[in-house]
Amino acid sequence: NAGVTQTPKFRVLKTGQSMTLLCAQDMNHEYMYWYRQDPGMGLRLIHYSVGEGTTAKGEVPDGYNVSRLKKQNFLLGLESAAPSQTSVYFCASRPASGTGGTEAFFGQGTRLTVV
Amino acid sequence: AQKVTQAQTEISVVEKEDVTLDCVYETRDTTYYLFWYKQPPSGELVFLIRRNSFDEQNEISGRYSWNFQKSTSSFNFTITASQVVDSAVYFCALRGLNTDKLIFGTGTRLQVFP
Numbered sequence: 001n002a003g004v005t006q007t008p009k010f011r012v013l014k015t016g017q018s019m020t021l022l023c024a025q026d027m028n029h030e031y032m033y034w035y036r037q038d039p040g041m042g043l044r045l046i047h048y049s050v051g052e053g054t055t056a057k058g059e060v061p062d063g064y065n066v067s068r069l070k071k072q073n074f075l076l077g078l079e080s081a082a083p084s085q086t087s088v089y090f091c092a093s094r095p096a097s098g099t100g101g102t103e104a105f106f107g108q109g110t111r112l113t114v115v
Numbered sequence: 116a117q118k119v120t121q122a123q124t125e126i127s128v129v130e131k132e133d134v135t136l137d138c139v140y141e142t143r144d145t146t147y148y149l150f151w152y153k154q155p156p157s158g159e160l161v162f163l164i165r166r167n168s169f170d171e172q173n174e175i176s177g178r179y180s181w182n183f184q185k186s187t188s189s190f191n192f193t194i195t196a197s198q199v200v201d202s203a204v205y206f207c208a209l210r211g212l213n214t215d216k217l218i219f220g221t222g223t224r225l226q227v228f229p
Contacts, residue, residue: 031215033217035219040221041221042121042206042219042220042221042222043206043208043219044219045217045218045219048215048217050215056215058216059218090160092160092217094217102165103150103162103165104150104162104217105162106152106159106160108158109158109159
């Protein structure tokens with residue numbers, strides 16, 4: 001099983017460039033999340049989605065946009081990258097709440113450097 | 116609002132020592148879920164345990180045990196007889212029943228020396 005797959009795994013951007021990070025899950029999960037991980041800050045929630053066609057802001061949404069056009073995909077966009085967006089980005093998914101307090105499954109992470 | 120606090124930034128122990136990682140949480144939900152994840156040096160996030168707020172039984176899995184106390188809003192994680200392979204960053208996380216957000220603490224880096 002592939003689980004949660006993030007593309008790309010590494011990327012270097014110049015300030016002002018744009019890019020899209022792709023998260024794909026093959027578990028038919030309703031919920032999907034994007035986090036960023038920075039030293040000493042833990043995992044901070046950027047945006048999340050409770051189902052196809054829905055998105056919502058997390059703790060640190062500024063500078064990012066997301067889309068969930070298909071249930072299995074959750075895209076994270078940076079329209080104009082800034083050095084402050086240098087981070088490791090994680091995507092996660094989980095089933096709907098009706099199945100209980102289920103855990104989230106994480107992708108392997110994307111290391112993004114903005115120079 | 117939800118909040119998870121892991122006050123211990125880094126802990127160093129020698130192999131075979133016992134170590135406890137602290138997690139304190141805040142939530143207005145009466146039903147909520149708590150989680151622990153492990154992030155080894157390779158970087159992936161590995162799920163360890165889930166606990167529902169209405170189940171205060173402690174749990175033991177091999178060398179790992181978890182102590183959930185609603186009275187102090189804590190969900191602490193103990194590793195008995197630590198091993199070098201336990202070296203990792205450990206995250207505590209919280210999700211309330213009435214919220215879709217999964218919130219993490221800042222993590223505790225555990226280093227186990229031989």
